[in-house]
Amino acid sequence: xxxxxxxxxxxxxxxxxxxxxxxxxxxxxxxxxxxxxxxxxxxxxxxxxxxxxxxxxxxxxxxxxxxxxxxxxxxxxxxxxxxxxxxxxxxxxxxxxxxxxxxxxxxxxxxxxxxxxxxxxxxxxxxxxxxxxxxxxxxxxxxxxxxxxxxxxxxxxxxxxxxxxxxxxxxxxxxxxxxxxxxxxxxxxxxxxxxxxxxxxxxxxxxxxxxxxxxxxxxxxxxxxxxxxxxxxxxxxxxxxxxxxxxxxxxxxxxxxxxxxxxxxxxxxxxxxxxxxxxxxxxxxxxxxxxxxxxxxxxxxxxxxxxxxxxxxxxxxxxxxxxxxxxxxxxxxxxxxxxxxxxxxxxxxxxxxxxxxxxxxxxxxxxxxxxxxxxxxxxxxxxxxxxxxxxxxxxxxxxxxxxxxxxxxxxxxxxxxxxxxxxxxxxxxxxxxxxxxxxxxxxxxxxxxxxxxxxxxxxxxxxxxxxxxxxxxxxxxxxxxxxxxxxxxxxxxxxxxxxxxxxxxxxxxxxxxxxxxxxxxxxxxxxxxxxxxxxxxxxxxxxxxxxxxxxxxxxxxxxxxxxxxxxxxxxxxxxxxxxxxxxxxxxxxxxxxxxxxxxxxxxxxxxxxxxxxx
Amino acid sequence: xxxxxxxxxxxxxxxxxxxxxxxxxxxxxxxxxxxxxxxxxxxxxxxxxxxxxxxxxxxxxxxxxxxxxxxxxxxxxxxxxxxxxxxxxxxxxxxxxxxxxxxxxxxxxxxxxxxxxxxxxxxxxxxxxxxxxxxxxxxxxxxxxxxxxxxxxxxxxxxxxxxxxxxxxxxxxxxxxxxxxxxxxxxxxxxxxxxxxxxxxxxxxxxxxxxxxxxxxxxxxxxxxxxxxxxxxxxxxxxxxxxxxxxxxxxxxxxxxxxxxxxxxxxxxxxxxxxxxxxxxxxxxxxxxxxxxxxxxxxxxxxxxxxxxxxxxxxxxxxxxxxxxxxxxxxxxxxxxxxxxxxxx
Numbered sequence: 001x002x003x004x005x006x007x008x009x010x011x012x013x014x015x016x017x018x019x020x021x022x023x024x025x026x027x028x029x030x031x032x033x034x035x036x037x038x039x040x041x042x043x044x045x046x047x048x049x050x051x052x053x054x055x056x057x058x059x060x061x062x063x064x065x066x067x068x069x070x071x072x073x074x075x076x077x078x079x080x081x082x083x084x085x086x087x088x089x090x091x092x093x094x095x096x097x098x099x100x101x102x103x104x105x106x107x108x109x110x111x112x113x114x115x116x117x118x119x120x121x122x123x124x125x126x127x128x129x130x131x132x133x134x135x136x137x138x139x140x141x142x143x144x145x146x147x148x149x150x151x152x153x154x155x156x157x158x159x160x161x162x163x164x165x166x167x168x169x170x171x172x173x174x175x176x177x178x179x180x181x182x183x184x185x186x187x188x189x190x191x192x193x194x195x196x197x198x199x200x201x202x203x204x205x206x207x208x209x210x211x212x213x214x215x216x217x218x219x220x221x222x223x224x225x226x227x228x229x230x231x232x233x234x235x236x237x238x239x240x241x242x243x244x245x246x247x248x249x250x251x252x253x254x255x256x257x258x259x260x261x262x263x264x265x266x267x268x269x270x271x272x273x274x275x276x277x278x279x280x281x282x283x284x285x286x287x288x289x290x291x292x293x294x295x296x297x298x299x300x301x302x303x304x305x306x307x308x309x310x311x312x313x314x315x316x317x318x319x320x321x322x323x324x325x326x327x328x329x330x331x332x333x334x335x336x337x338x339x340x341x342x343x344x345x346x347x348x349x350x351x352x353x354x355x356x357x358x359x360x361x362x363x364x365x366x367x368x369x370x371x372x373x374x375x376x377x378x379x380x381x382x383x384x385x386x387x388x389x390x391x392x393x394x395x396x397x398x399x400x401x402x403x404x405x406x407x408x409x410x411x412x413x414x415x416x417x418x419x420x421x422x423x424x425x426x427x428x429x430x431x432x433x434x435x436x437x438x439x440x441x442x443x444x445x446x447x448x449x450x451x452x453x454x455x456x457x458x459x460x461x462x463x464x465x466x467x468x469x470x471x472x473x474x475x476x477x478x479x480x481x482x483x484x485x486x487x488x489x490x491x492x493x494x495x496x497x498x499x500x501x502x503x504x505x506x507x508x509x510x511x512x513x514x515x516x517x518x519x520x521x522x523x524x525x526x527x528x529x530x531x532x533x534x535x536x537x538x539x540x541x542x543x544x545x546x547x548x549x550x551x552x553x554x555x556x557x558x559x560x561x562x563x564x565x566x567x568x569x570x571x572x573x574x575x576x577x578x579x580x581x582x583x584x585x586x587x588x589x590x591x592x593x594x595x596x597x598x599x600x601x602x603x604x605x606x607x608x609x610x611x612x613x614x
Numbered sequence: 615x616x617x618x619x620x621x622x623x624x625x626x627x628x629x630x631x632x633x634x635x636x637x638x639x640x641x642x643x644x645x646x647x648x649x650x651x652x653x654x655x656x657x658x659x660x661x662x663x664x665x666x667x668x669x670x671x672x673x674x675x676x677x678x679x680x681x682x683x684x685x686x687x688x689x690x691x692x693x694x695x696x697x698x699x700x701x702x703x704x705x706x707x708x709x710x711x712x713x714x715x716x717x718x719x720x721x722x723x724x725x726x727x728x729x730x731x732x733x734x735x736x737x738x739x740x741x742x743x744x745x746x747x748x749x750x751x752x753x754x755x756x757x758x759x760x761x762x763x764x765x766x767x768x769x770x771x772x773x774x775x776x777x778x779x780x781x782x783x784x785x786x787x788x789x790x791x792x793x794x795x796x797x798x799x800x801x802x803x804x805x806x807x808x809x810x811x812x813x814x815x816x817x818x819x820x821x822x823x824x825x826x827x828x829x830x831x832x833x834x835x836x837x838x839x840x841x842x843x844x845x846x847x848x849x850x851x852x853x854x855x856x857x858x859x860x861x862x863x864x865x866x867x868x869x870x871x872x873x874x875x876x877x878x879x880x881x882x883x884x885x886x887x888x889x890x891x892x893x894x895x896x897x898x899x900x901x902x903x904x905x906x907x908x909x910x911x912x913x914x915x916x917x918x919x920x921x922x923x924x925x926x927x928x929x930x931x932x933x934x935x936x937x938x939x940x941x942x943x944x945x946x947x948x949x950x951x952x953x954x955x956x957x958x959x
Contacts, residue, residue: 012624077671112625118631121631137626
């Protein structure tokens, strides 16, 4: 069973649009009913990467509105609501029912609506005497955004800041953990699997894992649970593994400059919900969609940028050749034999040409789109010297050190402030030992360039804490980082000969966890199995090799991790499936801003104060 | 299995909701009586609106159902057309079915036009919200699209049927005796370039049932059959030395017939070209409705921005007006103070 999250979510939404009646093979319900769809902002983000207006029309949805918009009555038409279960939405729904905007209301909440809110809704609609209009209330368990087949996000902002905030109380942290657990529960419910949960010891990962385990256990005990498909035949070979990590496990991935196509487009051009706005060639903003229906994006998303440019060239040449061929077959070269026999032949060729027109047009559009994107990207790279940043950071991480002059040269040279800051933080993370004088000079260089160094200070503090923690106890989670770094530092030389990509610590850990063999690196990781009775521990039969994995990163992830995990999964024999998800997908700049905010909070700020609000 | 799994990923809370409602109703039962009269008057005026709306809805759902049935019949026709062989040719059935489907499509077409008229008249009569207008427009558009795609499918099925007939004719030519060959040869002899005649007599039975239909599409079918005859003709040209002196009168007739067929062939080519142009036209019109995303709501953004701007302007006004007021009061106070000081001091 391949875990295709996007397909499952689309199926659920299709079913919801058909008023939760079984959908037959052609994808439309048996009854043809025209309905109206109403959603809120969060659910709009869920729906827009998955469904286009064309698909909505196919399922009989004529109009679609935001719940906050001022809507007019459309009588005698059922309305499908897809909203989050919040007090404001309930108020809006009650207002709508009292005004009798629509004939019948089918309410679908993106996660389980708590009982008090349901009671509020009931009393509200009763008092306005419109309760007969509400025909159905459903919990859809769809509170997550799926961007690609194996990539999801919970769209919960600033979790890293909130979890690492020194002034956060227990209650706030619990709330955040609850929210994350809720999102993860929705994912598991949609996939209809009960995985084995593994996480490194300590930190938010452990809290989330144990809370999720508890929630799954409670749920499985109730009858009519959502996982009945799991059935009684449960073996380790069919259950996937859910690995939960915290951002502090590998901080560098969130900050570094990467030079592959997908991370570049996300980081530099701002890809949001698979949508991108760039400056068109003729001036004016063009908006593009980059998702799994774009063949070029799917095939070349993980290539380095220069290779992508070459690939575009190749595609363009192929397209030109095809167009020439079509022209030749129908066009003006052979006007010689134009009698009646060939009249038919010619018309046949013409018909073939017309039939192949849509396909050719589409190919041209895709090529044009990527040419435009690549051109804009190239401009940005040249201006910000991103290629040199990426290369130097890669060298730093592989070698563990950098020539001092080179470092200062980069910091004092030209480039954007944010890039310099990221480079400096990468230096800090990648260097094995903190050379105090070097750090001083780096800070001086940063201040010269008027860069806000609070993020830098924060990471410095974090690193010093980690160093002290590492020496204190041997069972800390940082051992994993140390082990992983040592391992690939040793094999770095070999790896450099074989491939130019460094494997991330995350990928390495996931690989080991999926293999399931006892390994000193991952012995620090905890195991939770919601299906097993509480007393049994160390059920060794569940540690077999796993074919499928769900990797979840608390605090913010990006396309670099996603790409690395997909690469790892493809290279395995047999091919494994890995789904990657995070609380939110952040660019490097956004993540550094969160670090800067934390730095300010801890009072480590510098002269240039940033006034960002989270 | 899949249906079962699909059903298990959501929970139906309707029962819970209704039980809560029941509980609350019992506690509210005393207070709900005075509300009854107001709600009834509201429902009176809504009823007329609802009546028109439901008329529209009923017709739309009837049309939708009709389209669904027609496409089912079309699927049956496609199956029939595919499975025909040379000797077992259910021409009559296919003919009946084709006639039925044609009637259905014409009826549905007029029904859709009526529906559009109804919705237009209702929109002009006022008292209808803008959302209802766009809803009804969208419904009519959707029905038109579906009807158009059904008609296209119908055309494709008929084209496929014609090609099958061509293939059958070829095979019939191969199997049939030399008698038919005799009748073709004189044509060939007389007009080697005519190249279109080929056993028109043997083709006589099939054209009439098709020609009786008389919509434009079916006229092209016998012509297309003739296209296929060019191949056997090339073979016949080799035997043209037989029986040249026969049948002068039929020669005349056959000459006329061959001319007619040539013309029909040209007509069929023109039909093909017209279908190509139709395709191009639909291509062009379909460009408009590609991949729009749900969140591409420019109006909302603009409205929000304008709203924000207005709010800011108002705030600015309030600030500045307050300031002016305060300054004025301040001046008056100072003035009085000075007057006071002057007269006292």
